[in-house]
Amino acid sequence: MNANPKIPAFVILIACIAVPALLVIMWMGDAQKELLAAPDSTSDVAVASMSDDEYCSPELKRVLRRVAGACGLLAGAGRGCQPSDAKTVAQMNGEDFNALFGPMKKRTHIIQFDADETELDDGARAAAEAAWGDQGGASFFFVVSRASPDGQRKHNLELSKSRAEAVMNYITSRDKELQKQIGLLYLGEDYAQLSEEFCEWNRSRSSDECNQKEINRSAFVAWIDCAI
């Protein structure tokens, strides 16, 4: 047998190493092309942001911004709104003002008080906790308090103010820093009185009967899901 093993061995060696070498060169070339053509990795990724719900139309935001500014929710503003202030900044009638809160029905809690009282009962405290705990990505917590049209208007204004502050004090009793997120709006008996329709909303006294007077002895609390 005259086979010369050196020639086939050399050929086999070249063939065996050339195949992987060429494959690697080809794959590397493809990777280089893909790398240069690749888009920015985060270009299609959402960026973290506060909630901005569907109901936050530009018009609603404009109104909220005015109200929030006057009520101390925006930087540099004072805290607490007089009813006249609210009416002015909202630039709408009471019915339209209440309609603003319509889409927030599920998140809103109406904390009810006894006549001429500002103390939170167990149900009121539970409602305040529930409302506060449901912040999600909302930036501002609104407390809109009212009084029923019994007695003096001035007294009712003070009464609604005390009710709003009672809610805020309860929520911020563990952390004063939370005040920076809470806006108070006390309306007395003058402006945006609630209709009996609101008896159907989340009330702290849901098992009790409800009429228009009772629903207005209240503080209306909710996180607002609009980036203003």
Added chain:
Amino acid sequence: MASNFELDDDTGEHTLPPLRPQGRPWLWATAAAGLGGALFAGVSTHDFITHLDRQSHSIHCSLVPGAGASLGESGCRTVLMSPYSSLFRTELWGGLPISLLAFAVFAYLVYRALATSLQPRLIKRDTGYLWLATALPLLMSVLYGIISTQTIGALCEVCLGIYISSGLGFLFAAMAHRGAEPTTGMSSPWPLWGRWFAEGVGCVALLAIIYVTFSPENPNDKKSCGVLAKAEDPSKILLASKHDRGTSAIMVLDPLCPACRGFDRRLEASGLGEQLDMDYMLFPLDAKCNWMLSESLHPGACAVSEAMLCAPDRAEQVLSWAFANQEDLLQIARESEAKVRRQITKKFPHVKGCLGSNKVKSKLRNSLRWGVANALPVLTPQLFVGDKRICDEDTDLGLEFTLTAMLKEAKGL
């Protein structure tokens, strides 16, 4: 001493004795096993190289070479993304893949088996070398099998194909050696073995040089992807880890995110985590608490995050437990989040009374709001070295390369 050569009756020249046929088929079988190993190693090398474009790609994960490509989590993906899949990772983006070296070794074994089978005589000198050569991939297979199961905790089918090919190659080479003629009347085999070994080293070196030479270049390598706009933490939402290592870092994570677990393990295995003063920022991708999502990617992550925030000094314990039981917790949470909360309370009684409270929910919200303040992308994991964010494409294969560069920059080197 008996001669291996016989005198030809006609010519009077020395001729070779007839071949012993039983060894040759085993050589072909050895070549076939080498070819199988080369196929599996080639598939793995191809998968590795496709990821050099810094994008996500499917990875083959099957005992049938080239089959079972999948984009999802798999043992093959875990192993490929692990620091054990390549060498020189701090010098080269992704490093030099082990599978490439295996590719070269198997190609070389195919060559040696075929070359030996083409020899006019099958002698133990030649088959002995081949047998010895096949021991190398076998030893590496045993070593990587142990690393894969004991350290990485995952088994990849393509690797298994390589292990099986290695084992068969060794076995067939042994059988070929058994069937070969004894080596008699010849000088020492070492010079020839040395030459053959040099050929093998040359094959491996050639492929490695080609890989490094043609390695894709990215003009954005070593650069960061964004900075923290408001790194301050007035609400104390960042969970601190050890703080005596030098360079401050923040990892944005979701305790039930598989990618976060993988990243955490890669970081630990790389050893570079030892140089970081790591803080954790919780960013659960669970719509239960994260308003930025319309549906939960990792249900139950809010509950685990709350547990971590309840006792910051024991947060790492909770995180380790969550990582270890991630699949189970996600499964349970899909049925009922309350069950996850019960499991957490059972495992960590100290969170009772805190878990689910408004206070801890508020803290978790503040954590998410920190993400808003810093305009973080809604994804996990993210790593900030100092205030610079490591690019997402550099958090797996390119982690060591990029992180080493960022650490040097942070240290002013």
